[in-house]
Amino acid sequence: MLEPTVLQGWGTFGQVIQGQCRSTGEMVAIKILKNCDHDGQIVKNELKLLQALREGDTKDSHISHFLESFSDTVWTYLVFELLQKNLFDFQKQNNFSPLPVRHTRTITAQVLVALVKLKELSIIHADLKPENIMLVDHARYPFHIKLVDFGSAILLPEVCHVQEPYIQTRFYRAPEILLGLPFCEKVDIWSLGCVMAELHLGWPLYPGNDEYDQVCYISSTLGLPQGELLCAAQKTQSFFQREELAKMLTWDSHERITPSAALNHLFIPMQEMKASFEATQYYQLILQGFGEWAPEAGLGCPCSTQHAPPTTETVAVLPPLRPHSNPCIHSSSPKPARDLLLPHPQAPQPPKPRALLVETTVRAATEHTVPDATDYVSQIDPSINSFAKN
Incomplete structure (x- = not known):
C-alpha cells in the first residue's frame, strides 16, 4: 500500500508525487495519469513502453526503474524509484x-x-x-x-x-x-x-x-x-521560400510567374511585417512606396504625390532581435519588443559591373533563403557560434 506525501513535479502528461510504501517504508515517485479519451491512449502507450523497458533489463543503463502500476476508474498510477x-x-x-x-x-x-x-x-x-x-x-x-x-x-x-x-x-x-x-x-x-x-x-x-x-x-x-x-521535407514552405526573381527569370515562359501570383508573393505583400509593425513609422514609409496596388492583402494606403519616390536601395527586413539569453527563458516570459531601424540616406556607391551584378543576382535568387540570423545571434551570444564550431 502506498501513501502519498508531497508533490514532486510534472511529467509530460501527468503529475508526479512522492509517496511511501507502508509495508517497507521505501520512498517512491508516483506518476498520476488520467484514463479518459486521448489521455487513456497516452497511458496505454507509456505502459507498453515501460513494460518493454522492464523486459529489456535496464538495471545498469541509467534509465529510471519502473516498479509497478495500478489504477482506479479515473486515474492510473505508475510507481518508480525515487530520484533527487x-x-x-x-x-x-x-x-x-x-x-x-x-x-x-x-x-x-x-x-x-x-x-x-x-x-x-x-x-x-x-x-x-x-x-x-x-x-x-x-x-x-x-x-x-x-x-x-x-x-x-x-x-x-x-x-x-x-x-x-x-x-x-x-x-x-x-x-x-x-x-x-x-x-x-x-x-x-x-x-x-x-x-x-x-x-x-x-x-x-x-x-x-x-x-x-x-x-x-x-x-x-x-x-x-x-x-x-x-x-x-513536407514542411519546407512553412520556413523557406524561393526568391520571386527566380520565378520571373525562367527559360520557359509557361513556368514564369504571372503578375497576379507575383502580387500575392510574400516578398510583395509582407503580411508578417504588417502583423508585427503596422503601427510603426517604418511600416507606413513602406506603404507609401507601394501605393494602392495590393488592397486584397490589406496593405492598401493612399500614396500622396507629394511624397518623394522610394529610393532604389533595397529594404531588408531583419528578424526580431533576440534578448540576451537568460535562464528564465524556459518559463513563459513575455516576448521582447521587436524593433526595426528606419532607412536612412547613405553616400552613393559606385555601380558594380553590369555582368557581375546580373550574375550575382540570378545566382542568389535561385537558392532557398531564410532570414539571416547569424549576425545578431553572434553579436548577442557570441559563445553560441563558437561552441557550435568547436
Whole structure:
C-alpha cells in the first residue's frame, strides 16, 4: 500500500508525487495519469513502453526503474524509484552557471549509455531535455543520472505510422521533426547535443519562440539545409521560400510567374511585417512606396504625390532581435519588443559591373533563403557560434 506525501513535479502528461510504501517504508515517485479519451491512449502507450523497458533489463543503463502500476476508474498510477532532482532544477539552484566540461562529459556519457540501451530495444525517447535527466543522489553520487519520462516515447517499428508528429520539446526538437522528414532514434542525439550546449553555456542553445524562430536559430549556426532535404521535407514552405526573381527569370515562359501570383508573393505583400509593425513609422514609409496596388492583402494606403519616390536601395527586413539569453527563458516570459531601424540616406556607391551584378543576382535568387540570423545571434551570444564550431 502506498501513501502519498508531497508533490514532486510534472511529467509530460501527468503529475508526479512522492509517496511511501507502508509495508517497507521505501520512498517512491508516483506518476498520476488520467484514463479518459486521448489521455487513456497516452497511458496505454507509456505502459507498453515501460513494460518493454522492464523486459529489456535496464538495471545498469541509467534509465529510471519502473516498479509497478495500478489504477482506479479515473486515474492510473505508475510507481518508480525515487530520484533527487532534474538537471534544470539543479541549474536553477546554481543560478544557471555554466557547468564545467568534466561534469558535462560525465552526464553525457551516462545519457549515451541509456540511448544505446533504448536503441537495442527499438525505443525513441522523443523528449530528451534537462527536465527529464534526473540526478540520483547528488550528495553521495555526484552527477550520477538516470533518464525519466517515457510519456512521449515511440517504438521504432511504429514510426512510419506517426502522422505529422508533434514530439520533442521545441528547444530540443530535431530538424527532421521541424521540417517534416522521416525520423529515427537520432532525434534523441540532436536533443542530447542541445542539452550538452545548454549545460556548457548556462542557457538554451536554440530558444525559439515558435517553430519558425527555431529554424532561424538553427540556420544561424549550421547554415541552410541541403537542397535535397528541402525538396524531401513536407514542411519546407512553412520556413523557406524561393526568391520571386527566380520565378520571373525562367527559360520557359509557361513556368514564369504571372503578375497576379507575383502580387500575392510574400516578398510583395509582407503580411508578417504588417502583423508585427503596422503601427510603426517604418511600416507606413513602406506603404507609401507601394501605393494602392495590393488592397486584397490589406496593405492598401493612399500614396500622396507629394511624397518623394522610394529610393532604389533595397529594404531588408531583419528578424526580431533576440534578448540576451537568460535562464528564465524556459518559463513563459513575455516576448521582447521587436524593433526595426528606419532607412536612412547613405553616400552613393559606385555601380558594380553590369555582368557581375546580373550574375550575382540570378545566382542568389535561385537558392532557398531564410532570414539571416547569424549576425545578431553572434553579436548577442557570441559563445553560441563558437561552441557550435568547436
